[in-house]
Amino acid sequence: xxxxxxxxxxxxxxxxxxxxxxxxxxxxxxxxxxxxxxxxxxxxxxxxxxxxxxxxxxxxxxxxxxxxxxxxxxxxxxxxxxxxxxxxxxxxxxxxxxxxxxxxxxxxxxxxxxxxxxxxxxxxxxxxxxxxxxxxxxxxxxxxxxxxxxxxxxxxxxxxxxxxxxxxxxxxxxxxxxxxxxxxxxxxxxxxxxxxxxxxxxxxxxxxxxxxxxxxxxxxxxxxxxxxxxxxxxxxxxxxxxxxxxxxxxxxxxxxxxxxxxxxxxxxxxxxxxxxxxxxxxxxxxxxxxxxxxxxxxxxxxxxxxxxxxxxxxxxxxxxxxxxxxxxxxxxxxxxxxxxxxxxxxxxxxxxxxxxxxxxxxxxxxxxxxxxxxxxxxxxxxxxxxxxxxxxxxxxxxxxxxxxxxxxxxxxxxxxxxxxxxxxxxxxxxxxxxxxxxxxxxxxxxxxxxxxxxxxxxxxxxxxxxxxxxxxxxxxxxxxxxxxxxxxxxxxxxxxxxxxxxxxxxxxxxx
Numbered sequence: 073x074x075x076x077x078x079x080x081x082x083x084x085x086x087x088x089x090x091x092x093x094x095x096x097x098x099x100x101x102x103x104x105x106x107x108x109x110x111x112x113x114x115x116x117x118x119x120x121x122x123x124x125x126x127x128x129x130x131x132x133x134x135x136x137x138x139x140x141x142x143x144x145x146x147x148x149x150x151x152x153x154x155x156x157x158x159x160x161x162x163x164x165x166x167x168x169x170x171x172x173x174x175x176x177x178x179x180x181x182x183x184x185x186x187x188x189x190x191x192x193x194x195x196x197x198x199x200x201x202x203x204x205x206x207x208x209x210x211x212x213x214x215x216x217x218x219x220x221x222x223x224x225x226x227x228x229x230x231x232x233x234x235x236x237x238x239x240x241x242x243x244x245x246x247x248x249x250x251x252x253x254x255x256x257x258x259x260x261x262x263x264x265x266x267x268x269x270x271x272x273x274x275x276x277x278x279x280x281x282x283x284x285x286x287x288x289x290x291x292x293x294x295x296x297x298x299x300x301x302x303x304x305x306x307x308x309x310x311x312x313x314x315x316x317x318x319x320x321x322x323x324x325x326x327x328x329x330x331x332x333x334x335x336x337x338x339x340x341x342x343x344x345x346x347x348x349x350x351x352x353x354x355x356x357x358x359x360x361x362x363x364x365x366x367x368x369x370x371x372x373x374x375x376x377x378x379x380x381x382x383x384x385x386x387x388x389x390x391x392x393x394x395x396x397x398x399x400x401x402x403x404x405x406x407x408x409x410x411x412x413x414x415x416x417x418x419x420x421x422x423x424x425x426x427x428x429x430x431x432x433x434x435x436x437x438x439x440x441x442x443x444x445x446x447x448x449x450x451x452x453x454x455x456x457x458x459x460x461x462x463x464x465x466x467x468x469x470x471x472x473x474x475x476x477x478x479x480x481x482x483x484x485x486x487x488x489x490x491x492x493x494x495x496x497x498x499x500x501x502x503x504x505x506x507x508x509x510x511x512x513x514x515x516x517x518x519x520x521x522x523x524x525x526x527x528x529x530x531x532x533x534x535x536x537x538x539x540x541x542x543x544x545x546x547x548x549x550x551x552x553x554x555x556x557x558x559x560x561x562x563x564x565x566x567x568x569x570x571x572x573x574x575x576x577x578x579x580x581x582x583x
Contacts, residue, residue: 111159228380251369270297321370327506420512433467445482450530499525533570
């Protein structure tokens with residue numbers, strides 16, 4: 073708990089993705105002795121061509137949060153500045169604080185910047201621990217070297233035990249930890265799909281939308297309807313638990329041309345900026361199970377996304393450190409093709425997924441992993457370029473999220489530190505889990521030839537090219553054994569078709 077002496081002039085700098093209802097800096101504070109600082113940095117916005125709807129979400133949420141603090145009696149200094157440092161210096165000159173406090177940033181560069189502020193500003197700077205992640209309260213595997221593999225499943229089980237989530241003493245309720253095998257059903261034709269709640273932009277949001285429209289970036293702010301306050305985020309959360317959680321588990325991996333969200337929660341953008349907190353979502357899901365409002369496979373699947381993957385990914389990000397961005401286990405150096413920035417491709421699945429990302433900043437996790445990530449892995453796209461694309465496009469994208477998810481899980485660039493195998497698949501997986509193939513000009517059945525789905529010949533080409541290395545991975549045994557069905561003639565045909573694809577691809581690709 074932070075308590076300020078009345079005679080000390082203190083500034084609290086709250087970052088835009090730290091909009092917590094119970095922010096630790098504000099606990100037990102004398103409101104007359106503090107000023108709350110917010111900064112919109114032009115340089116940060118221009119780092120990548122960001123999704124404009126993400127910028128609207130972030131800045132509108134910041135402005136609403138600042139307004140709420142003012143209504144509570146806090147003095148607020150809200151600044152637009154060329155850089156964070158320029159904004160901080162201007163604030164110090166205007167308000168003359170004796171000290172500055174800020175909660176640790178979730179990313180490497182942000183935290184390094186904070187650590188250098190005392191020298192830059194010429195006043196004491198205190199950095200308090202990051203309270204937005206549960207692994208900060210309990211680390212199941214402290215001090216493990218980054219090269220030592222830690223499987224997410226065991227990390228998740230330790231987190232379940234520590235926070236007593238879906239537990240019966242030290243064992244999981246029902247005796248089973250993981251219901252992933254029950255969460256892979258394709259979507260039945262004609263199944264009604266519920267809409268996600270929308271929130272009409274108020275005057276603050278409309279002003280941000282107008283500003284975002286003039287910024288360089290992806291997509292358009294037109295049609296923005298996301299929650300921008302905690303109350304709205306809680307309403308979005310309640311809607312998910314009431315109308316989608318029950319079917320979330322069964323159809324968690326399903327994909328369809330007719331609906332972007334299906335039964336997914338679309339809560340991660342709010343969770344990642346602090347409007348919602350992880351444990352409140354976990355407890356609400358747990359209660360839904362105990363109340364009989366949702367089956368265990370759905371509740372456990374949702375809990376695993378937060379208490380398992382989200383916490384594990386943040387932990388991996390800090391365990392591996394900035395060296396993660398330089399890893400490239402498979403030697404992938406091909407630049408992104410132009411269609412990643414337009415969606416103009418004949419591959420129906422990629423066209424739909426990329427259009428959704430570019431227009432709305434959202435696709436669910438299987439589309440990210442098994443469509444975009446799968447293609448990027450098979451095509452040998454440069455990991456840092458793919459990571460930047462995800463960072464630019466998605467509403468919930470921050471470096472701590474994307475670096476381990478993209479470079480670690482999707483592209484296996486870290487050599488298995490995050491995920492135990494490359495997540496690669498042929499068109500058969502996409503055909504099984506979606507209706508994308510039905511509207512595509514390519515055949516999901518053909519391995520090669522002009523009409524073959526690129527996922528097929530790229531998949532088999534990847535197995536042929538890396539056969540020796542892949543055989544060493546026990547989890548990929550069956551995939552590699554599938555090569556026995558390809559005689560030399562077919563191997564040659566697959567390789568030749570892949571080479572033709574890459575020749576055309578490389579002539580158009582952009583960095």
